[in-house]
Amino acid sequence: MSRALAARLRRRRARAGGQGSAGYTAVEVLMSLSVLAVGVIGVFSMEKVTISSNVHAKNLSIATHIAQGWLGMLEAEATLWDATPNSLSRTTFLAAATGQPTWFRPTFSGGARFGPEFDELGNPVARDGRFCVDLRVSPVNGASAQAEGNGMSRVEARVYWLRDGVVLTPAVTVPAFPCQMLPVQVSLESGSSLFHFVYLSGAVRQVVP
Numbered sequence: 001m002s003r004a005l006a007a008r009l010r011r012r013r014a015r016a017g018g019q020g021s022a023g024y025t026a027v028e029v030l031m032s033l034s035v036l037a038v039g040v041i042g043v044f045s046m047e048k049v050t051i052s053s054n055v056h057a058k059n060l061s062i063a064t065h066i067a068q069g070w071l072g073m074l075e076a077e078a079t080l081w082d083a084t085p086n087s088l089s090r091t092t093f094l095a096a097a098t099g100q101p102t103w104f105r106p107t108f109s110g111g112a113r114f115g116p117e118f119d120e121l122g123n124p125v126a127r128d129g130r131f132c133v134d135l136r137v138s139p140v141n142g143a144s145a146q147a148e149g150n151g152m153s154r155v156e157a158r159v160y161w162l163r164d165g166v167v168l169t170p171a172v173t174v175p176a177f178p179c180q181m182l183p184v185q186v187s188l189e190s191g192s193s194l195f196h197f198v199y200l201s202g203a204v205r206q207v208v209p
Contacts, residue, residue, distance in 0.1 A: 067200035078204035083149030097137035132178035160195040
């Protein structure tokens with residue numbers, strides 16, 4: 001083999017070896033990983049927001065259903081309210097109203113299996129519910145109209161449940177369950193900031209003979 005041919009073969013082997021050993025540098029690898037990490041974090045963040053939105057939409061739907069159920073209960077009780085004396089005493093929840101347009105919390109009725117607390121699916125429970133209900137009954141036309149059998153009252157249901165990620169302060173204590181706070185505490189700004197709310201209102205009137 002001539003010297004020229006041997007030199008040519010050595011050059012070819014050197015070029016082939018150089019091409020086979022070419023690869024990515026550490027800087028290029030780190031930049032690629034950084035771009036991938038940004039994309040993955042964005043996907044995870046969107047997933048978290050989507051899950052949170054779905055949970056809130058579900059809770060909003062359940063709370064609305066609970067409020068509608070309470071208005072239906074009060075309307076059903078109003079069929080026992082007529083012009084006879086003390087007819088409201090035949091009811092359970094309307095009779096619990098104070099006569100003043102203030103929020104109050106009804107007590108659980110074992111007979112009706114209905115009360116102010118509901119679980120995460122919207123079923124009534126005796127205690128430790130995820131949703132809590134307060135009521136407000138406001139007379140519209142006074143005692144004289146009631147004596148004549150023409151009484152009418154505005155009824156309101158307030159359903160609320162705990163917010164996620166509440167910022168704690170020394171002056172605020174977050175309850176384990178929403179009904180652990182009194183209605184007057186929930187109405188305060190410091191209390192209302194702990195909850196999501198759904199309000200529904202309607203009207204009931206005395207039964208006309």
